[in-house]
Amino acid sequence: xxxxxxxxxxxxxxxxxxxxxxxxxxxxxxxxxxxxxxxxxxxxxxxxxxxxxxxxxxxxxxxxxxxxxxxxxxxxxxxxxxxxxxxxxxxxxxxxxxxxxxxxxxxxxxxxxxxxxxxxxxxxxxxxxxxxxxxxxxxxxxxxxxxxxxxxxxxxxxxxxxxxxxxxxxxxxxxxxxxxxxxxxxxxxxxxxxxxxxxxxx
Amino acid sequence: xxxxxxxxxxxxxxxxxxxxxxxxxxxxxxxxxxxxxxxxxxxxxxxxxxxxxxxxxxxxxxxxxxxxxxxxxxxxxxxxxxxxxxxxxxxxxxxxxxxxxxxxxxxxxxxxxxxxxxxxxxxxxxxxxxxxxxxxxxxxxxxxxxxxxxxxxxxxxxxxxxxxxxxxxxxxxxxxxxxxxxxxxxxxxxxxxxxxxxxxxxxxxxxxxxxxxxxxxxxxxxxxx
Numbered sequence: 001x002x003x004x005x006x007x008x009x010x011x012x013x014x015x016x017x018x019x020x021x022x023x024x025x026x027x028x029x030x031x032x033x034x035x036x037x038x039x040x041x042x043x044x045x046x047x048x049x050x051x052x053x054x055x056x057x058x059x060x061x062x063x064x065x066x067x068x069x070x071x072x073x074x075x076x077x078x079x080x081x082x083x084x085x086x087x088x089x090x091x092x093x094x095x096x097x098x099x100x101x102x103x104x105x106x107x108x109x110x111x112x113x114x115x116x117x118x119x120x121x122x123x124x125x126x127x128x129x130x131x132x133x134x135x136x137x138x139x140x141x142x143x144x145x146x147x148x149x150x151x152x153x154x155x156x157x158x159x160x161x162x163x164x165x166x167x168x169x170x171x172x173x174x175x176x177x178x179x180x181x182x183x184x185x186x187x188x189x190x191x192x193x194x195x196x197x198x199x200x201x202x
Numbered sequence: 203x204x205x206x207x208x209x210x211x212x213x214x215x216x217x218x219x220x221x222x223x224x225x226x227x228x229x230x231x232x233x234x235x236x237x238x239x240x241x242x243x244x245x246x247x248x249x250x251x252x253x254x255x256x257x258x259x260x261x262x263x264x265x266x267x268x269x270x271x272x273x274x275x276x277x278x279x280x281x282x283x284x285x286x287x288x289x290x291x292x293x294x295x296x297x298x299x300x301x302x303x304x305x306x307x308x309x310x311x312x313x314x315x316x317x318x319x320x321x322x323x324x325x326x327x328x329x330x331x332x333x334x335x336x337x338x339x340x341x342x343x344x345x346x347x348x349x350x351x352x353x354x355x356x357x358x359x360x361x362x363x364x365x366x367x368x369x370x371x372x373x374x375x376x377x378x379x380x381x382x383x384x385x386x387x388x389x390x391x392x393x394x395x396x397x398x399x400x401x402x403x404x405x406x407x408x409x410x411x412x413x414x415x416x417x418x419x420x421x422x423x424x425x426x427x
Contacts, residue, residue: 062258137255154260175210179210189248
Protein backbone atom coordinates (compact mmCIF):
# COMPACT_ATOMS: atom_id res chain seq x y z
CA UNK A 1 0.00 0.00 0.00
CA UNK A 2 1.36 3.44 -0.94
CA UNK A 3 2.23 5.61 2.05
CA UNK A 4 0.87 9.13 2.29
CA UNK A 5 3.20 11.86 3.43
CA UNK A 6 1.89 14.21 6.12
CA UNK A 7 1.09 16.84 3.49
CA UNK A 8 -0.71 14.26 1.34
CA UNK A 9 -2.72 13.17 4.37
CA UNK A 10 -4.01 16.69 4.94
CA UNK A 11 -4.68 17.28 1.25
CA UNK A 12 -6.52 13.97 0.95
CA UNK A 13 -8.68 14.61 4.00
CA UNK A 14 -9.62 18.06 2.75
CA UNK A 15 -10.94 16.48 -0.46
CA UNK A 16 -13.53 14.77 1.76
CA UNK A 17 -13.72 11.57 -0.31
CA UNK A 18 -14.83 8.39 1.38
CA UNK A 19 -12.34 5.91 -0.08
CA UNK A 20 -9.22 8.07 0.27
CA UNK A 21 -10.27 9.20 3.77
CA UNK A 22 -10.52 5.57 4.83
CA UNK A 23 -7.11 4.83 3.28
CA UNK A 24 -5.57 7.70 5.26
CA UNK A 25 -7.28 6.57 8.44
CA UNK A 26 -5.97 3.04 7.93
CA UNK A 27 -2.42 4.33 7.47
CA UNK A 28 -2.67 6.53 10.58
CA UNK A 29 -3.99 3.56 12.55
CA UNK A 30 -1.16 1.28 11.46
CA UNK A 31 1.51 3.93 12.07
CA UNK A 32 0.32 5.11 15.49
CA UNK A 33 -1.57 2.25 17.06
CA UNK A 34 1.45 0.72 18.78
CA UNK A 35 2.71 3.95 20.34
CA UNK A 36 -0.75 5.02 21.53
CA UNK A 37 -1.53 1.55 22.93
CA UNK A 38 1.82 1.43 24.69
CA UNK A 39 1.12 4.84 26.23
CA UNK A 40 -2.26 3.65 27.53
CA UNK A 41 -0.87 0.37 28.89
CA UNK A 42 1.95 2.11 30.76
CA UNK A 43 -0.59 4.36 32.44
CA UNK A 44 -2.79 1.57 33.69
CA UNK A 45 -5.21 1.37 30.77
CA UNK A 46 -6.23 -1.76 28.95
CA UNK A 47 -6.79 -2.79 25.34
CA UNK A 48 -10.34 -1.40 25.29
CA UNK A 49 -9.14 1.96 26.65
CA UNK A 50 -6.49 2.10 23.92
CA UNK A 51 -9.07 1.30 21.25
CA UNK A 52 -11.52 3.93 22.53
CA UNK A 53 -8.75 6.52 22.76
CA UNK A 54 -7.66 5.85 19.20
CA UNK A 55 -11.22 6.26 17.92
CA UNK A 56 -11.53 9.57 19.79
CA UNK A 57 -8.18 10.68 18.39
CA UNK A 58 -9.29 10.04 14.84
CA UNK A 59 -12.54 11.94 15.38
CA UNK A 60 -10.61 14.89 16.80
CA UNK A 61 -7.97 14.79 14.08
CA UNK A 62 -10.43 14.54 11.17
CA UNK A 63 -12.60 17.36 12.48
CA UNK A 64 -9.62 19.54 13.27
CA UNK A 65 -8.26 19.09 9.76
CA UNK A 66 -11.65 19.75 8.18
CA UNK A 67 -12.28 22.81 10.33
CA UNK A 68 -8.82 24.31 10.03
CA UNK A 69 -7.81 23.72 13.64
CA UNK A 70 -4.95 21.47 12.61
CA UNK A 71 -2.38 23.10 10.37
CA UNK A 72 0.70 21.27 9.21
CA UNK A 73 3.85 23.07 10.32
CA UNK A 74 7.55 22.49 9.84
CA UNK A 75 9.04 20.01 12.28
CA UNK A 76 5.63 18.93 13.55
CA UNK A 77 4.60 15.49 12.43
CA UNK A 78 1.03 14.26 12.50
CA UNK A 79 2.17 11.34 14.66
CA UNK A 80 3.58 13.83 17.22
CA UNK A 81 0.29 15.70 17.23
CA UNK A 82 -1.67 12.47 17.68
CA UNK A 83 0.56 11.35 20.54
CA UNK A 84 0.27 14.74 22.24
CA UNK A 85 -3.49 14.75 21.81
CA UNK A 86 -3.72 11.18 23.13
CA UNK A 87 -1.77 12.18 26.23
CA UNK A 88 -3.88 15.28 26.73
CA UNK A 89 -7.08 13.33 26.25
CA UNK A 90 -5.99 10.57 28.62
CA UNK A 91 -5.05 13.08 31.28
CA UNK A 92 -8.40 14.86 31.03
CA UNK A 93 -10.26 11.57 31.21
CA UNK A 94 -8.41 10.50 34.31
CA UNK A 95 -8.40 13.90 36.00
CA UNK A 96 -11.43 13.26 38.14
CA UNK A 97 -10.46 9.65 38.75
CA UNK A 98 -7.03 10.38 40.05
CA UNK A 99 -5.81 13.82 40.97
CA UNK A 100 -2.51 12.38 42.22
CA UNK A 101 -1.90 10.99 38.79
CA UNK A 102 -2.30 14.48 37.34
CA UNK A 103 0.37 15.85 39.69
CA UNK A 104 2.69 13.03 38.69
CA UNK A 105 1.93 13.63 35.05
CA UNK A 106 2.75 17.34 35.30
CA UNK A 107 5.91 16.51 37.23
CA UNK A 108 6.84 13.99 34.56
CA UNK A 109 6.14 16.52 31.81
CA UNK A 110 8.32 19.11 33.54
CA UNK A 111 11.07 16.58 34.11
CA UNK A 112 11.11 15.79 30.45
CA UNK A 113 10.72 19.43 29.45
CA UNK A 114 7.89 18.30 27.25
CA UNK A 115 5.69 21.33 27.74
CA UNK A 116 7.72 24.52 27.93
CA UNK A 117 6.49 27.55 29.84
CA UNK A 118 5.54 29.31 26.62
CA UNK A 119 3.23 26.97 24.70
CA UNK A 120 4.40 26.24 21.17
CA UNK A 121 1.98 25.96 18.20
CA UNK A 122 1.78 22.17 18.51
CA UNK A 123 0.74 22.36 22.15
CA UNK A 124 -1.74 25.06 21.34
CA UNK A 125 -3.27 22.83 18.68
CA UNK A 126 -3.38 19.95 21.14
CA UNK A 127 -5.05 22.09 23.80
CA UNK A 128 -7.63 23.27 21.27
CA UNK A 129 -8.79 19.75 20.46
CA UNK A 130 -12.20 20.22 22.11
CA UNK A 131 -14.49 20.62 19.17
CA UNK A 132 -17.82 18.88 18.73
CA UNK A 133 -17.25 16.42 15.89
CA UNK A 134 -19.48 16.46 12.81
CA UNK A 135 -20.79 12.99 13.55
CA UNK A 136 -21.48 13.89 17.18
CA UNK A 137 -23.56 16.86 16.01
CA UNK A 138 -25.38 14.83 13.38
CA UNK A 139 -26.23 12.19 15.98
CA UNK A 140 -27.89 14.85 18.12
CA UNK A 141 -30.74 14.86 15.59
CA UNK A 142 -33.57 12.45 16.26
CA UNK A 143 -33.45 9.15 14.41
CA UNK A 144 -36.12 10.06 11.87
CA UNK A 145 -34.28 13.27 10.87
CA UNK A 146 -30.99 11.37 10.65
CA UNK A 147 -32.60 8.74 8.46
CA UNK A 148 -34.10 11.30 6.07
CA UNK A 149 -30.82 13.20 5.66
CA UNK A 150 -28.96 9.92 5.26
CA UNK A 151 -31.38 8.87 2.52
CA UNK A 152 -31.01 12.22 0.78
CA UNK A 153 -27.24 12.81 1.07
CA UNK A 154 -25.71 9.35 1.44
CA UNK A 155 -28.11 7.18 -0.51
CA UNK A 156 -28.93 10.00 -2.95
CA UNK A 157 -32.64 9.10 -3.08
CA UNK A 158 -35.11 11.42 -4.81
CA UNK A 159 -37.87 13.09 -2.80
CA UNK A 160 -40.39 10.64 -4.27
CA UNK A 161 -38.26 7.69 -3.14
CA UNK A 162 -37.82 9.24 0.30
CA UNK A 163 -41.59 9.72 0.58
CA UNK A 164 -42.11 6.08 -0.29
CA UNK A 165 -39.37 4.82 2.02
CA UNK A 166 -40.65 6.78 5.03
CA UNK A 167 -44.34 6.28 4.16
CA UNK A 168 -44.99 10.00 3.69
CA UNK A 169 -47.98 11.19 1.65
CA UNK A 170 -45.97 12.68 -1.23
CA UNK A 171 -42.65 14.23 -2.33
CA UNK A 172 -43.74 17.58 -0.99
CA UNK A 173 -44.09 16.12 2.52
CA UNK A 174 -40.62 14.57 2.13
CA UNK A 175 -39.22 18.00 1.15
CA UNK A 176 -40.73 19.56 4.25
CA UNK A 177 -39.25 16.84 6.49
CA UNK A 178 -35.86 17.21 4.91
CA UNK A 179 -36.01 21.00 5.26
CA UNK A 180 -36.90 20.74 8.95
CA UNK A 181 -34.08 18.27 9.55
CA UNK A 182 -31.60 20.58 7.83
CA UNK A 183 -32.83 23.52 9.90
CA UNK A 184 -32.42 21.59 13.14
CA UNK A 185 -28.89 20.67 12.15
CA UNK A 186 -28.16 24.25 11.20
CA UNK A 187 -29.27 25.40 14.65
CA UNK A 188 -27.06 22.76 16.26
CA UNK A 189 -24.09 24.01 14.24
CA UNK A 190 -24.85 27.51 15.42
CA UNK A 191 -24.76 26.33 19.01
CA UNK A 192 -21.66 24.16 18.79
CA UNK A 193 -19.51 25.38 15.96
CA UNK A 194 -17.92 28.34 14.29
CA UNK A 195 -16.90 28.27 10.66
CA UNK A 196 -13.16 27.62 10.32
CA UNK A 197 -10.62 28.40 7.58
CA UNK A 198 -10.74 24.91 6.03
CA UNK A 199 -14.49 25.10 5.44
CA UNK A 200 -15.14 24.28 1.84
CA UNK A 201 -17.30 26.70 -0.10
CA UNK A 202 -18.83 25.73 -3.40
CA UNK B 203 -36.79 31.49 -11.54
CA UNK B 204 -37.63 34.38 -9.23
CA UNK B 205 -36.65 34.43 -5.61
CA UNK B 206 -39.27 32.40 -3.72
CA UNK B 207 -41.24 34.08 -1.00
CA UNK B 208 -41.41 31.23 1.51
CA UNK B 209 -38.56 29.62 3.44
CA UNK B 210 -39.05 26.06 2.19
CA UNK B 211 -38.96 27.13 -1.45
CA UNK B 212 -36.03 29.42 -0.78
CA UNK B 213 -34.20 26.44 0.73
CA UNK B 214 -34.78 24.44 -2.46
CA UNK B 215 -33.75 27.43 -4.55
CA UNK B 216 -30.42 27.67 -2.67
CA UNK B 217 -29.98 23.92 -2.95
CA UNK B 218 -30.40 24.04 -6.73
CA UNK B 219 -27.70 26.71 -6.92
CA UNK B 220 -25.31 24.95 -4.58
CA UNK B 221 -25.73 21.62 -6.38
CA UNK B 222 -25.20 23.29 -9.79
CA UNK B 223 -28.69 22.44 -11.05
CA UNK B 224 -29.49 25.94 -12.38
CA UNK B 225 -29.28 27.14 -15.94
CA UNK B 226 -26.67 29.85 -16.57
CA UNK B 227 -29.45 32.45 -16.63
CA UNK B 228 -30.93 31.26 -13.31
CA UNK B 229 -27.45 31.11 -11.83
CA UNK B 230 -26.71 34.66 -12.88
CA UNK B 231 -30.03 35.88 -11.38
CA UNK B 232 -29.28 34.01 -8.19
CA UNK B 233 -25.79 35.49 -7.88
CA UNK B 234 -27.20 38.98 -8.44
CA UNK B 235 -29.66 38.41 -5.61
CA UNK B 236 -26.84 37.17 -3.35
CA UNK B 237 -24.75 40.21 -4.14
CA UNK B 238 -27.61 42.54 -3.21
CA UNK B 239 -28.82 40.67 -0.17
CA UNK B 240 -26.37 39.89 2.64
CA UNK B 241 -29.02 37.87 4.43
CA UNK B 242 -29.38 35.57 1.43
CA UNK B 243 -25.59 35.33 1.17
CA UNK B 244 -25.50 34.18 4.79
CA UNK B 245 -28.30 31.69 4.09
CA UNK B 246 -26.23 30.21 1.24
CA UNK B 247 -23.20 29.95 3.51
CA UNK B 248 -25.24 28.24 6.21
CA UNK B 249 -26.73 25.84 3.70
CA UNK B 250 -23.25 24.93 2.44
CA UNK B 251 -21.98 24.51 5.97
CA UNK B 252 -24.89 22.29 6.98
CA UNK B 253 -24.56 20.17 3.89
CA UNK B 254 -20.82 19.88 4.40
CA UNK B 255 -21.32 18.80 8.00
CA UNK B 256 -23.63 16.01 6.91
CA UNK B 257 -20.99 14.77 4.44
CA UNK B 258 -18.30 15.02 7.11
CA UNK B 259 -20.49 13.13 9.56
CA UNK B 260 -20.80 10.26 7.09
CA UNK B 261 -17.06 10.36 6.36
CA UNK B 262 -16.33 10.29 10.09
CA UNK B 263 -18.74 7.41 10.51
CA UNK B 264 -16.94 5.52 7.73
CA UNK B 265 -13.53 6.31 9.24
CA UNK B 266 -14.64 5.02 12.65
CA UNK B 267 -16.03 1.89 11.03
CA UNK B 268 -12.65 1.37 9.33
CA UNK B 269 -10.80 1.76 12.64
CA UNK B 270 -13.19 -0.56 14.46
CA UNK B 271 -12.79 -3.15 11.75
CA UNK B 272 -8.97 -2.86 11.93
CA UNK B 273 -9.12 -3.11 15.71
CA UNK B 274 -11.37 -6.17 15.54
CA UNK B 275 -9.00 -7.77 13.06
CA UNK B 276 -6.00 -6.98 15.31
CA UNK B 277 -7.83 -8.40 18.32
CA UNK B 278 -8.49 -11.58 16.38
CA UNK B 279 -4.84 -11.79 15.31
CA UNK B 280 -3.61 -11.19 18.85
CA UNK B 281 -5.99 -13.81 20.15
CA UNK B 282 -4.65 -16.30 17.62
CA UNK B 283 -1.08 -15.40 18.59
CA UNK B 284 -1.94 -15.86 22.28
CA UNK B 285 -3.61 -19.18 21.66
CA UNK B 286 -0.65 -20.30 19.56
CA UNK B 287 1.76 -19.14 22.28
CA UNK B 288 -0.14 -20.98 25.03
CA UNK B 289 -0.44 -24.03 22.83
CA UNK B 290 3.31 -23.95 22.08
CA UNK B 291 4.14 -23.67 25.78
CA UNK B 292 1.71 -26.46 26.64
CA UNK B 293 3.11 -28.61 23.81
CA UNK B 294 6.70 -27.96 24.93
CA UNK B 295 5.86 -28.85 28.52
CA UNK B 296 4.06 -32.00 27.36
CA UNK B 297 7.00 -33.00 25.15
CA UNK B 298 9.45 -32.42 27.99
CA UNK B 299 7.27 -34.40 30.37
CA UNK B 300 6.88 -37.25 27.89
CA UNK B 301 10.64 -37.18 27.27
CA UNK B 302 11.19 -37.30 31.03
CA UNK B 303 8.79 -40.24 31.39
CA UNK B 304 10.36 -42.00 28.41
CA UNK B 305 14.03 -41.50 29.11
CA UNK B 306 14.57 -41.25 32.83
CA UNK B 307 15.11 -44.34 34.92
CA UNK B 308 12.41 -45.20 37.50
CA UNK B 309 13.65 -44.49 41.00
CA UNK B 310 12.73 -46.60 43.98
CA UNK B 311 12.90 -45.88 47.69
CA UNK B 312 16.35 -46.48 49.11
CA UNK B 313 16.77 -49.94 50.63
CA UNK B 314 20.52 -50.07 50.72
CA UNK B 315 22.08 -51.89 53.68
CA UNK B 316 18.68 -52.48 55.23
CA UNK B 317 19.26 -55.75 57.03
CA UNK B 318 15.65 -55.95 58.10
CA UNK B 319 14.51 -56.69 54.56
CA UNK B 320 14.66 -60.36 55.33
CA UNK B 321 12.10 -61.75 57.74
CA UNK B 322 13.43 -62.78 61.16
CA UNK B 323 16.79 -61.43 60.31
CA UNK B 324 19.01 -60.40 63.04
CA UNK B 325 21.72 -58.17 61.73
CA UNK B 326 24.28 -59.86 63.91
CA UNK B 327 23.33 -63.47 63.12
CA UNK B 328 22.15 -63.86 59.55
CA UNK B 329 21.64 -67.39 58.16
CA UNK B 330 23.43 -68.40 54.98
CA UNK B 331 20.14 -68.62 53.08
CA UNK B 332 19.04 -65.19 54.25
CA UNK B 333 22.43 -63.75 53.45
CA UNK B 334 22.17 -65.21 49.90
CA UNK B 335 18.75 -63.58 49.30
CA UNK B 336 20.02 -60.34 50.68
CA UNK B 337 23.11 -60.46 48.42
CA UNK B 338 21.00 -61.37 45.37
CA UNK B 339 18.82 -58.30 45.92
CA UNK B 340 21.68 -55.86 46.10
CA UNK B 341 23.51 -57.59 43.27
CA UNK B 342 20.35 -57.19 41.18
CA UNK B 343 20.25 -53.49 42.00
CA UNK B 344 23.90 -53.18 40.98
CA UNK B 345 23.16 -54.97 37.68
CA UNK B 346 20.32 -52.56 36.95
CA UNK B 347 22.60 -49.61 37.57
CA UNK B 348 25.23 -51.15 35.29
CA UNK B 349 22.63 -51.85 32.60
CA UNK B 350 22.95 -55.64 32.86
CA UNK B 351 19.24 -56.25 32.93
CA UNK B 352 19.22 -59.97 32.08
CA UNK B 353 21.50 -60.61 35.05
CA UNK B 354 19.29 -58.39 37.18
CA UNK B 355 16.23 -60.44 36.13
CA UNK B 356 18.00 -63.58 37.31
CA UNK B 357 18.93 -61.94 40.64
CA UNK B 358 15.43 -60.71 41.44
CA UNK B 359 13.76 -63.97 40.32
CA UNK B 360 16.03 -65.82 42.75
CA UNK B 361 15.15 -63.34 45.50
CA UNK B 362 11.46 -63.97 44.89
CA UNK B 363 11.92 -67.78 45.05
CA UNK B 364 12.44 -67.40 48.78
CA UNK B 365 9.23 -67.86 50.79
CA UNK B 366 10.61 -66.17 53.84
CA UNK B 367 10.51 -62.58 52.62
CA UNK B 368 9.10 -59.61 54.44
CA UNK B 369 6.20 -58.07 52.39
CA UNK B 370 8.17 -54.83 52.09
CA UNK B 371 11.19 -56.66 50.68
CA UNK B 372 9.09 -58.86 48.38
CA UNK B 373 7.41 -55.78 46.86
CA UNK B 374 10.78 -54.04 46.50
CA UNK B 375 12.15 -57.06 44.65
CA UNK B 376 9.03 -57.22 42.45
CA UNK B 377 9.31 -53.55 41.48
CA UNK B 378 12.97 -54.00 40.63
CA UNK B 379 12.11 -57.11 38.64
CA UNK B 380 9.51 -55.15 36.65
CA UNK B 381 12.21 -52.68 35.64
CA UNK B 382 14.66 -55.46 34.86
CA UNK B 383 12.05 -57.25 32.68
CA UNK B 384 11.15 -54.00 30.94
CA UNK B 385 14.74 -53.03 30.23
CA UNK B 386 15.64 -56.52 29.07
CA UNK B 387 12.74 -56.47 26.61
CA UNK B 388 10.45 -58.96 28.37
CA UNK B 389 7.51 -56.60 28.22
CA UNK B 390 4.68 -59.07 28.77
CA UNK B 391 6.17 -60.24 32.08
CA UNK B 392 6.91 -56.69 33.09
CA UNK B 393 3.30 -55.70 32.37
CA UNK B 394 1.86 -58.74 34.13
CA UNK B 395 3.86 -58.04 37.26
CA UNK B 396 3.09 -54.33 37.09
CA UNK B 397 -0.63 -55.13 37.09
CA UNK B 398 -0.22 -56.69 40.56
CA UNK B 399 0.37 -53.20 41.90
CA UNK B 400 -2.46 -51.56 39.95
CA UNK B 401 -5.03 -51.70 42.71
CA UNK B 402 -2.69 -52.16 45.57
CA UNK B 403 -4.14 -50.56 48.70
CA UNK B 404 -1.96 -52.14 51.40
CA UNK B 405 1.42 -52.00 49.70
CA UNK B 406 4.32 -51.40 52.04
CA UNK B 407 6.98 -50.52 49.51
CA UNK B 408 5.82 -47.08 48.38
CA UNK B 409 6.71 -46.23 44.79
CA UNK B 410 5.80 -42.67 43.87
CA UNK B 411 3.09 -41.92 41.31
CA UNK B 412 5.57 -40.38 38.87
CA UNK B 413 7.76 -43.50 38.98
CA UNK B 414 4.71 -45.70 38.44
CA UNK B 415 3.85 -43.51 35.40
CA UNK B 416 7.40 -43.87 34.11
CA UNK B 417 7.23 -47.64 34.28
CA UNK B 418 3.73 -47.82 32.79
CA UNK B 419 4.66 -45.39 30.00
CA UNK B 420 7.98 -47.05 29.17
CA UNK B 421 6.37 -50.52 28.97
CA UNK B 422 3.58 -49.23 26.70
CA UNK B 423 5.91 -47.11 24.61
CA UNK B 424 8.23 -50.04 23.98
CA UNK B 425 5.26 -52.22 23.08
CA UNK B 426 4.10 -49.57 20.64
CA UNK B 427 7.52 -49.14 19.07
